[in-house]
Amino acid sequence: MTLETQHAAFLWLSMRKCNSKKMNNDINMFDASPRTGIMKSATMPDDWGDITYAPRILSQNESLAKYDSLILTSVLFLTGIGIIMVYSASSAIAIKNYGSEYFFLRKQFTFSLLGCIVMIIFRNIPYQWYKRLAYPGLMISIFLLISIFFPGFGHRAGGAVRWIHIWGVSFQPAEIARFAIILYMAYSLDKKKERLRNFSIGIIPHALFVGMFLILIAMQPDFGSVVIIATLTFLMLFAGGIPIRHLLGCVLIFIPTAYYLVINAPYRLQRILTFLNPWQYRTEAGYQIIHSLMAFGTGGFWGAGLGKGYQKLFYLPEPHTDFIFSVIGEELGLIGVLVILTLYGLIIWRGFSITLSINDIFGACLALGFTSAVALQVCINLSVTLGLLPTKGLTLPFLSYGGTSLICHMAVMGILMNIGSQVKSKHGPLP
Numbered sequence: 001m002t003l004e005t006q007h008a009a010f011l012w013l014s015m016r017k018c019n020s021k022k023m024n025n026d027i028n029m030f031d032a033s034p035r036t037g038i039m040k041s042a043t044m045p046d047d048w049g050d051i052t053y054a055p056r057i058l059s060q061n062e063s064l065a066k067y068d069s070l071i072l073t074s075v076l077f078l079t080g081i082g083i084i085m086v087y088s089a090s091s092a093i094a095i096k097n098y099g100s101e102y103f104f105l106r107k108q109f110t111f112s113l114l115g116c117i118v119m120i121i122f123r124n125i126p127y128q129w130y131k132r133l134a135y136p137g138l139m140i141s142i143f144l145l146i147s148i149f150f151p152g153f154g155h156r157a158g159g160a161v162r163w164i165h166i167w168g169v170s171f172q173p174a175e176i177a178r179f180a181i182i183l184y185m186a187y188s189l190d191k192k193k194e195r196l197r198n199f200s201i202g203i204i205p206h207a208l209f210v211g212m213f214l215i216l217i218a219m220q221p222d223f224g225s226v227v228i229i230a231t232l233t234f235l236m237l238f239a240g241g242i243p244i245r246h247l248l249g250c251v252l253i254f255i256p257t258a259y260y261l262v263i264n265a266p267y268r269l270q271r272i273l274t275f276l277n278p279w280q281y282r283t284e285a286g287y288q289i290i291h292s293l294m295a296f297g298t299g300g301f302w303g304a305g306l307g308k309g310y311q312k313l314f315y316l317p318e319p320h321t322d323f324i325f326s327v328i329g330e331e332l333g334l335i336g337v338l339v340i341l342t343l344y345g346l347i348i349w350r351g352f353s354i355t356l357s358i359n360d361i362f363g364a365c366l367a368l369g370f371t372s373a374v375a376l377q378v379c380i381n382l383s384v385t386l387g388l389l390p391t392k393g394l395t396l397p398f399l400s401y402g403g404t405s406l407i408c409h410m411a412v413m414g415i416l417m418n419i420g421s422q423v424k425s426k427h428g429p430l431p
Contacts, residue, residue: 068350068420070346071350075347078340078399082108082398082406083109085324086104087104087108088307088331089312090105092313104401107401111402111407115406115407115411118411120414122414123421124414127363128363130183131187131362134184135184137184138180138184140180141213144173144177145213147164161220170403170404171403171404172402175408181210181213182236182369183366185232185236185237185365186366189236189237196240202240202246203237203249203250218261223265228376228394232372232373271285271390271391273285274289274391278290288391289384292311292326292385292387295326295327296385298310298311299331299332300334301334302335303332303335305331307331311327311330322396323385324396344378347371347413348378351370351375354416354420354423358423360422363419367419367420373412377395377397381394381400397409398410
C-alpha cells in the first residue's frame with residue numbers, strides 16, 4: 001500500500017466524521033457500494049478490505065426530506081378525520097356518561113399528539129436496531145398477557161378481560177403482542193433463511209412461540225385477535241419460504257381448533273347464526289349489524305351531513321369505536337367512504353411496494369407483517385360493519401377511539417417509513 005493511498009483513506013474517514021456537506025462534495029474519488037454503503041478509494045487495492053463505519057446522522061433538512069410523503073399524508077389525514085368523527089359519534093354518549101360532550105374528543109386528540117411524536121421517533125430509528133428487541137418484546141408481551149388475569153390489573157369489559165388498567169392508564173396487551181410477534185417472526189426468518197425448509201427449524205419453534213400467544217389471547221377471550229395473529233404468521237412463513245406442505249399441516253390443525261372454540265362458546269355460535277340471518281335476531285344479537293346497515297342506507301351518496309347522523313344516538317352500540325365506519329357512511333355518505341378507502345389503499349399499496357423493493361430479508365418481512373396487519377384489521381372492521389363477516393370487536397386503525405391501537409399503528413407507520421427510506425437511499429425512488 002502506497003503512502004498516497006493511506007493518506008487518501010484517512011482523509012476520507014475524517015471527512016465522514018465531520019459530516020460536512022461542503023467537504024463531502026469535494027470528494028469525488030470514492031465509490032459507494034449500493035448494498036453495503038461502504039466506500040473505497042479509486043486507487044485502493046482490492047485486498048485492503050472493507051472499511052466499516054457508524055451511520056452518519058442526517059441533518060434536519062435531509063431527515064425531513066426522507067419522510068415518505070404518501071404514508072405520512074395518508075396517516076395524518078386519517079387521524080384528523082378520526083378526531084372529527086370520534087367527536088361526532090361520541091358527543092351524545094359523552095354527555096350522558098361523563099357530563100361533557102368533549103370527553104372523548106380531548107382524549108383522542110391527546111392520543112393523536114402522542115401518536116405523532118411516537119411516529120417521528122420510530123421513523124428516525126434505523127429499523128435494523130429492532131432486531132435486538134425481538135426476544136425481549138416477546139417476553140414483555142407474554143408478561144402483559146398473563147398479568148391480565150391477576151386481580152387489580154385486568155379490566156373486564158363486555159364479558160372479556162382484554163385490558164390492563166394501572167395508574168389511570170388502560171391499554172390492550174393483545175395489540176402490543178401482535179406487533180411483537182411480527183418483529184420476532186421477521187428476525188427469525190432473517191436469521192434462519194435457507195434452513196427454514198427444515199420442519200424442525202421452520203415450523204416447530206414458530207408454532208410453539210405463536211401458539212403460546214394464541215392460547216393466552218383465546219383465554220381472554222379475544223377470538224378476532226387469534227385469527228389475525230394466526231393469519232399474519234401464515235403469511236410471513238409463506239413469504240419466508242416455508243414449504244407449502246408444512247404450512248398446510250398447520251392449517252389442518254388450526255381449522256378444527258377454531259371450530260371447537262366456536263362451537264363450545266354459545267355467544268360465538270350466536271354471532272355466526274346472526275351473521276347468516278341478522279333480521280331474525282333484529283332485537284337481540286342482530287341489533288348492531290342492522291343499525292349499521294341502516295346507517296349506510298341513510299347516508300346515501302352525499303351523506304346526511306357531519307354531525308347529523310341518527311344511528312349514533314343510542315341506536316348503534318359503540319359508534320365511536322368498532323362501528324365508527326357506519327357513522328362515517330351515514331354522515332359523509334359514499335363520497336366519505338371512498339375517501340377513507342382511498343387513504344387506506346394508499347398506505348397498504350405503499351407498504352407492499354416497500355416490501356417488494358427492499359433488498360433485506362428482515363426489512364422485507366417487517367414491512368410485510370406490519371402492512372398485512374393494518375390491511376387485515378381494516379378489511380375485518382369494514383366487513384363487519386357492512387354485514388360481510390360476523391360481528392367482532394376490532395377497531396378501525398387511525399379512526400376509531402382508543403389510545404393503544406392508535407399509538408401502536410402510528411409507531412408501525414414510523415418503522416415502515418424508515419424501511420422505505422432505506423429503499424430510496426439505495427435503489428432510488430419507489431414506484
